[in-house]
Amino acid sequence: MIVNLWGYRETSGRLEGVDLTGYKVEAVDGTIGKVDKHSDEVGAAYLVVDTGPWIFGKEVLLPAGTVSRIDPEEQKIHVDRTRDQIKHAPEFVKDRHLGDADYHRVIGVYYGSAPEHRA
Template sequence: MSDPLWSYSTESGHLAGTDLTGWRVEAADGHIGKVDKHSDEVDDSYLVVDTGVWIFGKEVLIPASTVTRVDLEEQVLHLALSKEQVKDSPEFVSDKHLADRQYREEIGQYYRPNWPFSGGMGPI
């Protein structure tokens, strides 16, 4: 069974294959950073957002389901998360993310209490 937490909603306007690297990321209450890495894989879609100096250079892994709107013209991604939710999210650790499914589940547990996100798909 697929986990919709790691998928873009059809309402977001995301187009598979679009290179999002460098795009601005806006939380529900303001700018939080830019996309450093991303994945469009089925059931494994995510953003790695570099928050820059806003929270001391922390990178965060954000499930694709949190993306509420993709502005292709302005190259901006809008999230259903607040700045505080992003700030409090677990730090992205590349080695763990790429190799450890338990780490992915821990990331998912952080976001699931807020499920479904406004504008997201909701559970299937």
Template sequence: MAENVWAYRAGVDHLAGDLTGYGVEALDGSIGKVDKHSDEVTDAYLVVDTGVWILGKEVLLPAGLVTRIDHMAEKVYVDRTKEQIKSAPEFHQDKNLGNSHRREALGTHYLSRIPFIVPPA
């Protein structure tokens, strides 16, 4: 995990193209498509439109959750489960994008839910 949850991890190629429209894959399946993204050095995020998955809810994902980006397949992979993302504090792009208290709550939510992954035998 990146030291700052709002910064991409080292080695994640986020500058190779516009991520808008890319599919987003959680640890346990697809969660939607990137609607908006920021690649600011310490303030990077993805706004994901979940479509019908959770009734059209938008979610804000800190860039530090991104483990890799496949530009050929147009997919972004994150290291949280669907349930962890679904249970994040409510987000509305038009009202909350610049709200530092909302963003702090989201960062805390995701940092407190680091996934437990069983290592291969």
């Protein structure tokens, strides 16, 4: 279970000050897109992922706590959720939801209650 969904795990390999924009994002069962924006704000860290053609060019917001591993050499971020879990997450609209505490609560409940994938 993730204790702080809005913070990177110590074991994720997150390097402070490294820009993750453009990194590919991999769910446990395949690619979901590339990082369009990210925040390292303490207690509110997240990734905004552009899904490209996978979900018709929509963006999704992933709390930093869903990140299981970051590979800076391959510029890939691995998350511990399935493509289906991410696809069915609450809708993200950049202009409305960035910085919206109510939306972050809804996302936190969704990803906090979504079972983690166990390999």
